[in-house]
Amino acid sequence: MVDTVAVPSIEVAEPSPTDTALGVVGGNQLKNLKAGPSFGQLAAADGAQKLGTPEGTVQEALDVRPTETALAAPTASSGFGFIQSGAGAVPRSVEEELRAILSPEQFDAVGDGVADDTLAIQTASAALNVLGSGTLRGLKNYKVALAQGQSLGVFTNSKNINVDFSGAVIDNSSVSYTADALTPIFLFDGGSGFRVDIGEYIGYTLPTPASHLGYRGATLVRAINGAKKIAVDIRKATNLRYGFQTGEYGDATKGGCAFIDLKIRGSMIGYPIAAYLADHISVDIDVDGFHRAAYIAGCDSVTGVAQWRDQYIADTALLITDALQSGTDVAAQADPVGAPTTSRGTSNLRMTSIDKGSTVFSTSSRCAGISLSRVDPVVFKNIDVTVSTKGTNTVSTVVGGWMVASAAKSIWSRYPFNWEPTIVLDNVSVSGVVDHSQCTLPGNTGSEFYVFTFESSASHAATVRNFSANNFQFLPSSGQTRVNYFHAPGLTNAASFNGFDTPGVGLSLFTNATVPVVFGRGRIADLDVSGVTGGSAIVIGPGSVIATQTSNVLITNTAMNGGSVSGAGFAIRQRLIKLVALSGPSVSVANAFQAGEVIFGVQGLIKTTIPGPTTGINVGVSGTISRYANQNILAAGSKFTVTAAASDADRSPHYYASSTALLVTAKTADFTGGELWVVITYGRFPDMI
Incomplete structure (x- = not known):
């Protein structure tokens, strides 16, 4: 069927002999109209061929229209245009x-x-x-x-x-x-x-x-x-x-x-x-x-939060480590000097790691930590981590908070040590809460706060600058047996433990004698500063409550700065002295009683049986060798208390105006071994301002 076009009627006026307005090429307009197709011819099936346009006939124009079949073809959309609204939009085909x-x-x-x-x-x-x-x-x-x-x-x-x-x-x-x-x-x-x-x-x-x-x-x-x-x-x-x-x-x-x-x-x-x-x-x-909830290796500028429960295989949910930057481990293993690897530490990280309540975990699981993949020179800088876990006897029982450790040499034997001074921890901060107060079972086997950045000696220790454990709280279970650790002998700037609150739990501190760890607003059951001559340097600031301070050496690097074992004012403290391998007629510990201290009493425990003396031991000072004990005890587990003092006068507080040595003397025969622990309970008046 052919569509027809209705053509309007045309009224033609008779022209004057001089009228040229209707003239066309080839003659008079009227003449040409009369010679053109009739209306009947235009209405015929081929009528479109008889009408013209500037580009050709009307039929030719109609012939280029897409047919229904053409429009249904797979490529039809390429012939249609599209432009998105808005300034700057460019034409595209619909295809x-x-x-x-x-x-x-x-x-x-x-x-x-x-x-x-x-x-x-x-x-x-x-x-x-x-x-x-x-x-x-x-x-x-x-x-x-x-x-x-x-x-x-x-x-x-x-x-x-x-x-x-x-x-x-x-x-x-x-x-x-x-x-x-x-x-x-x-x-x-x-x-x-x-x-x-x-x-x-x-x-x-x-x-x-x-x-x-x-x-x-x-x-x-x-x-x-x-x-x-x-x-x-x-x-x-x-x-x-x-x-x-x-x-x-x-x-x-x-x-x-x-x-x-x-x-x-x-x-x-x-x-x-x-x-x-x-x-x-x-x-x-x-x-x-x-x-691992998040494994971040050699990255820069990382932020966010990881919430999780139920950890399989690994022991650290958020692990921050280094990444290989050049070289290959295969080549470096074969030739560590000629083909070494280089690595990149993680920097500018601020993340929160939240334990939602885990029933699957290892005995040493922790919320977050830093661990080395390799022992190449690297810098970990501006690391800020917040941790959160709450445990019961059935949920998250031993999930700890934070750790810094390395076992890289066990993976890559080309490294003789797990730590070196070329590994720098700069401005590392951890905070948060580890709450095991509803538990009765023992805690994390690796401790809830564990920082261990050296191996063998301070010569193989990471360089630690501006470390902080501010506002870190650990509420232990009643069955807690493990202490916390901060072992960083490569400390070069003061570390801050402001708000480090671990009531009932000790802290093993091993840093150095010159750069202090500063405590404030926190409770620690026992602060052990062993391993450094004079003890690791510490400053006990306002609000710090240290129940006891122990050491296997004489403590001389502790400074009181507005805080104490019991807060501001007169400080009552304890000092542990470990005497191992006793030998000779007597053993002396220089400056065990320091100038300005008031001694309230001395207690003792024989850790291993003392051979040699036929009857027992005396504990005192030069000139009064039995001031604190005259006891016929030698067997392991034997103890003496303040009641063992020689007289009531010695059981009373004794002020030492000058530093004095502790003297342990054998009765009858010389010491030939054994180990004795001595605890001195003493007080010190704060400096007058």
């Missing part, structure tokens, strides 16, 4: 606009959760990678079976890629991964401007997570080779090796990624984030069941 959003269904995906959609999603991703930018959007339940080492999508040097499966499910639960190899679901290799939104990912359920979580499974998102501006939002994921992984442990060239915004929710994810040599990272993690 270009539509191709900017791809879907798995466009590549034959079914999306019913039963059919295998692996190839469809891979093909769609490959098409998007060729385009170089755009969106891959999935809205259904996609069953996939991704082989080990393969990916659903690989994007190389692309820009502005959006993988939007926020309303979809990716079910990869049918494939088990038995090898320790990476299988990235989505891989971004270089480029910038990436966003990944996943509604739900389901992986293969590990039969033995206590052995394999963090070593088996797929990686949901991986970024390498300097990829930038990456946003990842995983709403729910289960059974992954990595949630997000960037860089690589043994290959520094894979690093350099930056501006990463990460949000992950899920369960049984070995490493929600593992980052090597990456910068500007924002982390928001909430996961149940993990190997």
Whole structure:
């Protein structure tokens, strides 16, 4: 059927002999009209061929219109234009606009959760990678079976890629991964401007997570080779090796990624984030069941929070470490001098690690810490960590707070020691609460606060500057047996323990005799400053309550500065002196009683049996050798108390105007061994101002 066109009637006036207005080429206008087609001819099927336009006949113009068949063709949209509203918008074809959003269904995906959609999603991703930018959007339940080492999508040097499966499910639960190899679901290799939104990912359920979580499974998102501006939002994921992984442990060239915004929710994810040599990272993690909640290696500018419960295999939830920057471990192992590695520490990190209540943990689990991967010269600078855990006899029973340690030489034998002065900890700060007050069981086997930055001697100690444990509180269980540790003989600037509150728990302190550890507003059951001549340097500031202070050497490096064992004013303290391998007729400890001290009493415990004397021991000072004890005891476990003093006068407080030696004398025969511990209870008046 041919469409007809209604042509309006034309009224023609008779022309005057001189009228040229109606003239046309070839003669008079009227004449030409009379010679043209009739109305009947124009209404005929071929009438459009008899009407003209500047470009040709009307029929020719109609012939170039797309037919219904042409409009239905796959390439039809290329002939239609589109321009977005707004200033600066540029014309695009409808085809270009539509191709900017791809879907798995466009590549034959079914999306019913039963059919295998692996190839469809891979093909769609490959098409998007060729385009170089755009969106891959999935809205259904996609069953996939991704082989080990393969990916659903690989994007190389692309820009502005959006993988939007926020309303979809990716079910990869049918494939088990038995090898320790990476299988990235989505891989971004270089480029910038990436966003990944996943509604739900389901992986293969590990039969033995206590052995394999963090070593088996797929990686949901991986970024390498300097990829930038990456946003990842995983709403729910289960059974992954990595949630997000960037860089690589043994290959520094894979690093350099930056501006990463990460949000992950899920369960049984070995490493929600593992980052090597990456910068500007924002982390928001909430996961149940993990190997490490966050692994941050050689990164700069990291902020965020990790909330977690149930830790498998490893003992530190938030681990801060160094990363390989140049060289290879294989070459360095073969030739440590000629082919050394270099490493980069982590800097400018501020994170919070929160234990939500774990029923799976190791006996040495902790919220956060620093541990070395290698013993190359590195700097850890501006590290600020807050920890939180609360335990009962069934939940988080022994989960501790903080640790700094190294076992790198056990991994890489090219290092003779775990620590060296070229490892610098600069401005490291930890705070938070470890609450085990509702527990009755013993605490963490490694202690709830553990800093150990040397090996063998101070010659192999990290350089520690501006360390602080301000506002760190540990409320112990009634069965607590382990003390806390701060062993940092490489301390070069004063360490601050202001608000370090550990009532009922001791602190083993081993630093040096010149740089002080400053205490304020806190309680410590026993402060052991052993190991340094004169004891580790400390300043007891306002509000500090130290129940006892012990040492295996004479304490001379303790300063009172407005605080004391019992607060401001007169300070009552205890000093422990350990006398080992007794020998000769007597043993003397110089300056055991210091000038200006008031001695309230002396107690003793024989730790190992004392051979030699046939009857016992005397404890006193020169001239009054039995002032504090005249006891016929030699067996291990034997004790003497203040009641053993020679007279009532000696049982009364005794003021020493000058420093005096403690003297332990054998009765009858010389000492030939044994160990005796002596506790001196004394007081000191504060300086007058």
